[in-house]
Amino acid sequence: MDPQDSARKIEALTIFSLAFGGNAALKAGVGLARNIPMAGALVGAGGNAVMTYALGASANQYYKAILSGKENEEALSEGQQKSEQVLEEAIEQENALDGILAHMILAGHPECDAKNLEEAIGQLPLEENARRSIKKHIHSLREFDVLLQELQPEYGLVALAQAERLARSDAKITEAEQVLLDKLETHFREEAEILDQMRPSNYILTQDFKHTVRGLQFSRDGMYLCAAGDDKSLKIWKTYDECLSFQLIHDVKDAHRDAIKALAMSPNDEFLVLASKNRKLSFWEYRNGKLLRTIESGHRKGINALVFCDDKTLASGSDDGEIKIWNVDSGAIRRSLLGHKNSVLSLAVSPISKHVIASGSNDHHVRLWNATTGETLHDLEGHKFGIYSLAFSPNGQTLASGSWDRRICLWDVTSGEQYATLEGHTAAVWQLLFTPDGNHLVSSSDDNSIFIWDLLTKQIRVRLDGHRHGVYSLALAPNKSIIASGSWDNSVRIWSVDLDS
Numbered sequence: 262m263d264p265q266d267s268a269r270k271i272e273a274l275t276i277f278s279l280a281f282g283g284n285a286a287l288k289a290g291v292g293l294a295r296n297i298p299m300a301g302a303l304v305g306a307g308g309n310a311v312m313t314y315a316l317g318a319s320a321n322q323y324y325k326a327i328l329s330g331k332e333n334e335e336a337l338s339e340g341q342q343k344s345e346q347v348l349e350e351a352i353e354q355e356n357a358l359d360g361i362l363a364h365m366i367l368a369g370h371p372e373c374d375a376k377n378l379e380e381a382i383g384q385l386p387l388e389e390n391a392r393r394s395i396k397k398h399i400h401s402l403r404e405f406d407v408l409l410q411e412l413q414p415e416y417g418l419v420a421l422a423q424a425e426r427l428a429r430s431d432a433k434i435t436e437a438e439q440v441l442l443d444k445l446e447t448h449f450r451e452e453a454e455i456l457d458q459m460r461p462s463n464y465i466l467t468q469d470f471k472h473t474v475r476g477l478q479f480s481r482d483g484m485y486l487c488a489a490g491d492d493k494s495l496k497i498w499k500t501y502d503e504c505l506s507f508q509l510i511h512d513v514k515d516a517h518r519d520a521i522k523a524l525a526m527s528p529n530d531e532f533l534v535l536a537s538k539n540r541k542l543s544f545w546e547y548r549n550g551k552l553l554r555t556i557e558s559g560h561r562k563g564i565n566a567l568v569f570c571d572d573k574t575l576a577s578g579s580d581d582g583e584i585k586i587w588n589v590d591s592g593a594i595r596r597s598l599l600g601h602k603n604s605v606l607s608l609a610v611s612p613i614s615k616h617v618i619a620s621g622s623n624d625h626h627v628r629l630w631n632a633t634t635g636e637t638l639h640d641l642e643g644h645k646f647g648i649y650s651l652a653f654s655p656n657g658q659t660l661a662s663g664s665w666d667r668r669i670c671l672w673d674v675t676s677g678e679q680y681a682t683l684e685g686h687t688a689a690v691w692q693l694l695f696t697p698d699g700n701h702l703v704s705s706s707d708d709n710s711i712f713i714w715d716l717l718t719k720q721i722r723v724r725l726d727g728h729r730h731g732v733y734s735l736a737l738a739p740n741k742s743i744i745a746s747g748s749w750d751n752s753v754r755i756w757s758v759d760l761d762s
Contacts, residue, residue, distance in 0.1 A: 355394075357411040358420055361445075363398040364405045365427045368437035405441060409448050417452030421445055429502050463727050463756040466507055466745070470494065474747025476524025476535070477734035479504070480547075486736065486745055487533055487547055488753050491520040495535065496753075497547050504738040507755070511550030517543060525567035525575065527589070536564035536577060542587075556592045559585060566608040570615050570632055578605030584620055586632050596635050600628055606649050611674070613657030621648025627662050629674065639677030643670050652693040652702070661702055663690030669704055669714075683714055685721050692735040701760055703744060705732035711746055713758065725756050 370381050378399060382392050412420055424445055428438040446453040472491030479486050479500075486498045486507065495516035498507040519539035526533045532553060535543045540560045544553040558564060562580035569575055574595070575587040584598035584605055603623035611617040616633040627641035627648055646665035653660055653674070660672040669683035669690055688707035695702055701722065702714040711725040711732055730749035737744055744756040 353411070354413060354416050356398075357408045358416060358423070359394045360398045360403055360408040361405065361412065361420055361441075362423060362427060363395045363402055364408070365424050365438060365441055366395065367399065367402075368441055369428060369435055371435070371437065405444065409444065414449065414452065417449030418455065421449055421453055426501050426506055462758075463725065463754055466498070466753045466755050467496065467509070468750070468752035469496075469512075470747075470751040470753075472520070472751060473749045474734055474751070474753055475520075475522050477736040477745055477747040477753065478524055478526045478533070479736050479738050479745070480526055480530045481528065481739070482530055483739040485547055487524060487526065488734075488745075488747055489516060489521040489524045489535055490747070490751075491522075493517045493519065493521060493537075495521070495545065495550075497550060500738075503740055504743040505757070511547070513550060516545070516552075517541070519563075522563060522565050523567040523577075525569055527572060528569055529572045531572075534567055534575060536567050538563035540564060540579075542567075542575075542577070554592075559594055562604075565604065565606050566620075568608040568610050568618070570610050570618065574615075574632070576608055576610070576618055576632065578608045578620055580604040582622070582624075584608070584618070584630070596632075598630050598632070598635055600637055600640075601626065604647070606647050607651045607662075609651035609653050609660070611653050611657045612655055617657075617674070619651045619653065619660050619662075621651050621662055621664075623647035625664075627651070627660070627670075627672070629660070629677065641670075641672055641677055641679070643672075643679045643682075644668065646689075649689060649691050650693040650704075652695050654695050655697055655699045659699075661693050661695070663693050663704060665689040667706075669693065669702070671716075681719055683719060685712055686710070688731065691731060691733045694735050694737050696737065696760065697739075703735055703737065705735050705746060707731035707749075709748075711735070711744070711756070713760070722760070723758060725758070727754055727756075728752065 366378070366382060370378055373381055379396055382396055424442060428434045428442060470490045470492055474488055474490045476489040483504055484500055486500060487495065489495045493515050495513040496509060497511040499510050500507055517535060517537040517539065519537040521535050521537050523536040524533060533545050533547050535545065536558070540558045540563060541555055542558050543555045545551065546553055558577060560577065560579035560581050560583065564577050564579050566578035567575065573589050575589050576584055577587065578584050582601045582603055582605060586595045586598070587593070588595055601620065601622040601624055605620050605622050607621035609619045616631055617638065618630045618632045620628050620630065625644050625646060629638040629641070630636065631638055644662065644664040644666050648662050648664045650663035651660065658674055660674050662670045662672065667686050667688060667690065670679050671681040671683070672679050686704065686706040686708055690704055690706050692705045693702060700716055702716055703711065704714065705711045709726065709728045709730060709732065712721045713723040714720070715722040728746065728748040728750050732746050732748050734747035735744065742758055742760070744758060746754050746756065
């Protein structure tokens, strides 16, 4: 490994951070490991993480000798000798850790026989070598308490993080799993406290998009995150630990023949729909990454916005100025909503009255529609430029609109009156999301920032900075404390925000 190789710097930093001894080093190393795709969101598979620590300790021995003034050959010989001891110990620790993880798997699958258990292990968020080792341990397992006594404190964070990740991998923790987790936390009390404190406020989930990330959404159950962009690609992550950990499970390079401009997930969590400049809609089963079908939209120009009204009804907005309402099952157009004089840039549906749709256009108008009858309920004027983002409050009484004019307007849905304006962004407002309790509004902008507004005071409560270019897309996890953002800098970031304190 060449630490000067820019492509390897994160890996190198992680190994050397892990090398410098004690839990503080582990804390720093694990934080860095979030940026290594093979390592998972906290640490890698049990064995991989143990060996990473061991390699770091070995490297540390070598550089200690170099810094002491010894010649390279003498330092290398001394480093190799001490490394052998470290690696021998690491192998023993790896076995103990894999045994502990095997106990966790057994506790989570009490109903499985040996064959089904091996199949279940094959689906877990672990590296293949760790799966093989755990399968071997399953059939000759030593007592959990014995393994726990063998595991040294330096590996406590690895054990805690991986055990919790395995327990949460099926979105529930069994009573037997909780008993083992409690034993781990009691045994590694100091490490457990570090684990609670070490989660970073934000980190880059991926920067592998080649162009802007246009669409971003969590599934309703919070177990998946989907992202799509101008580079025609679709990425799908499985989430763990209540959306604190992510595993990329599908990376579709050419999900469309043209730039993807919009993404929407069905309310029943069965599939997602992508729309692009080529006017087509594609339907995907996101759990297995398979294309279900592609249909012609009937739009005369590219599609900019998608929103589900219900499980069977989808709305699309286009540069042709039209909004089309679709029957999802048949692919037939139920009706077209006509009235905008320019491109339809954004759509939103009321969470209370599913037939009420809002649309924002480059004609500077926001319209509220009855999607069932096609009637315009309100024509809202207040913005000076195009409206790129819309969001209804959870109670359906407020509509928020964000525009190229840098302002966010709040509208009373019943009367159609504008009752507040939020100003603070210094460039176009690209995306808006209400928190589930309706107390806060999240906005993203071309000024590279994300604001979280307190709707009682109409003031910015939190500002999130980290993206290098405009933030085009946002997604909010069901627990409301995790925000995903997609940017013109080709990245997706994950933010952890506490709005209850």
